[in-house]
């Protein structure tokens with residue numbers, strides 16, 4: 119696990135966008151693992167800018183998102199499908215057929231999870247997986263006490279995660295309590311992992327993930343076992359690290 123410290127959110131977003139752009143330029147049909155939430159928004163903006171400048175071409179790029187809320191239709195403005203189109207896919211030349219997000223409206227959860235796992239495998243696994251981190255150390259929606267051997271599955275979101283997600287909804291009652299998420303096993307099979315964290319509210323989770331023991335209580339700590347994982351942290355997120 120390598121730590122790269124940058125000054126602030128903008129520095130983090132630029133650094134990760136440059137890494138992603140290099141990957142796309144080296145392998146035009148690469149498979150990207152993508153995240154939603156606040157953290158990657160700046161990186162998506164940077165990538166859109168690079169695309170508009172003619173520096174990257176998304177024509178053959180394939181993407182898999184980490185997760186989707188369960189029970190929210192994909193055209194609902196709260197769905198992660200909607201988020202991805204609005205913040206990224208609608209602004210680049212990606213083929214939408216190559217963008218994959220779990221189907222949160224499935225009536226056969228097991229089959230949907232199996233389909234997602236098989237599709238990732240069929241595409242040769244993920245070349246670069248981008249992650250954010252929850253305040254409780256979750257990655258994807260793998261909440262504390264997750265089994266490390268989990269593949270795509272239905273998750274029950276922690277109370278704290280529901281509360282954190284409520285900033286995007288009018289009422290906390292409207293926040294979905296379940297999601298379909300890639301598992302730790304899918305994430306760990308990615309060839310390269312980039313976890314991004316910005317802000318003081320992530321500093322405790324970052325410290326536990328980097329300096330704590332490897333334990334399902336802090337799902338991100340599993341990244342210590344990955345051979346090619348990077349944490350790109352701004353000063354605030356890195357502020358509690360002792361080294």
Ligand code: F6R
Nearest residue numbers: 153154155156157250251252258
């Ligand atoms: C999002 C995801 C989550 C977020 C995490 C941090 O697809 O899987 O793990 O990355 O909850 O969210 P933000 O970036 O909003 O602080």
